[in-house]
Amino acid sequence: MSAIPRYYQAKARLLDLLGDLPGNTPFPPERELADAFGMSRTTIRKAMNELVLEGRLIRGTGRQGTIVAPRDQVHRLSLDALVQDLATREQAAVRTTGDVLTVESVLVRGDEPVGVRSTSLCASRFPGFAERYDNTPLRRFLANTYRVRFGDLHLWCTTALTTPRLARLLDVRPATPVLSVSWLDLVERSRVVLRADRVHLALHRLQGSAQFHAS
């Protein structure tokens, strides 16, 4: 079908309807929109789903219904803060399987989860970690407590879809696209999954010079 799909026309109309509505405004129910647009609810939902993924709409359950997402919710999170673990976070979960020690913590902003950091370490290299770890920034803790040197850091960045488990932690629906930042050095293998509708990853560079190294 090379013509414009109806769901995309619906999306355009919904965007128009969204206009400059202030955040948290109730949005018309799906059935009502389907009726008004003369389309099936399925088609309307397909259009609305994209708006939800784009962070324009927020769906609630039951009588809560759908509301307009507040704008300017997006926060710039620096890469350094991410790696150095400076972001606010909740209690970390530590578990060991074989010789792999996994530390998982939920990055929060206000009262909302915005990301999940998962770090894997060599368990035998860090005896008594689970008991000793005090929830302070992980890299600093490791450096101070175990005298490690991290070595070169390989960093990369991509997108992924949330697994049901991650979706629960991040309070989003399964298969929501997220920003995935991973790094690897001599000591740790880490991955941070970020809600792109809440945080952007900020990289700051001076004067166009080669401060980033080509890989």
Add this chain to the structure above:
Amino acid sequence: MSAIPRYYQAKARLLDLLGDLPGNTPFPPERELADAFGMSRTTIRKAMNELVLEGRLIRGTGRQGTIVAPRDQVHRLSLDALVQDLATREQAAVRTTGDVLTVESVLVRGDEPVGVRSTSLCASRFPGFAERYDNTPLRRFLANTYRVRFGDLHLWCTTALTTPRLARLLDVRPATPVLSVSWLDLVERSRVVLRADRVHLALHRLQGSAQFHAS
């Protein structure tokens, strides 16, 4: 519904079925799977859609059907290459609206489009750009031809969904999640949209020191 949705069960079975199938293997048609799993085609499609978004399956049109996506297709693209415009690219499209000059080029890898770079400039600052531009790396061209200094570079990174237009350029379906890298300096405002199933954004850093600056 706190139980596991059927489409998610289907996805698990499809993942199992995918197993270690080599790339480009034909995948069973949707109707056949629906029949085999005792589910409707809609449900199967929902499961398959996620696998497509995750880059595990590739859909063709007509008799081509669905095939298993080849693995290790992902290429590491350095941020420097992106900004300095070192990546292979096709002919750039230049257009002017008002005082805004927009340069758009498709990043290719092999014969596949992997990204779209769109740069906005102040048109009056670059007289005769459209005629003079020779498709060489943009920043170098501007520096050499117009003697500009770019100043500090503000960079950030997030995810987005492809518009129908971008989807056409990237040869993906509309609303596919992509990696979006933007930067801003005294001269240009640029945005690169990358197919995350083809390229990852590589950031290389030495020795865990503060080479990235917190914003």
Add this chain to the structure above:
DNA sequence: CAGTGGTCTAGACCACTCT
């Protein structure tokens, strides 16, 4: 209880591509 979003079905038509 009424209304919401989430899921699921069975069927339909279309554009496209291979044989």
Add this chain to the structure above:
DNA sequence: GAGTGGTCTAGACCACTGG
């Protein structure tokens, strides 16, 4: 022509939430 994926419909049931 046969079979594929892409879209769309009309209807159904469920879990959940608010008045």
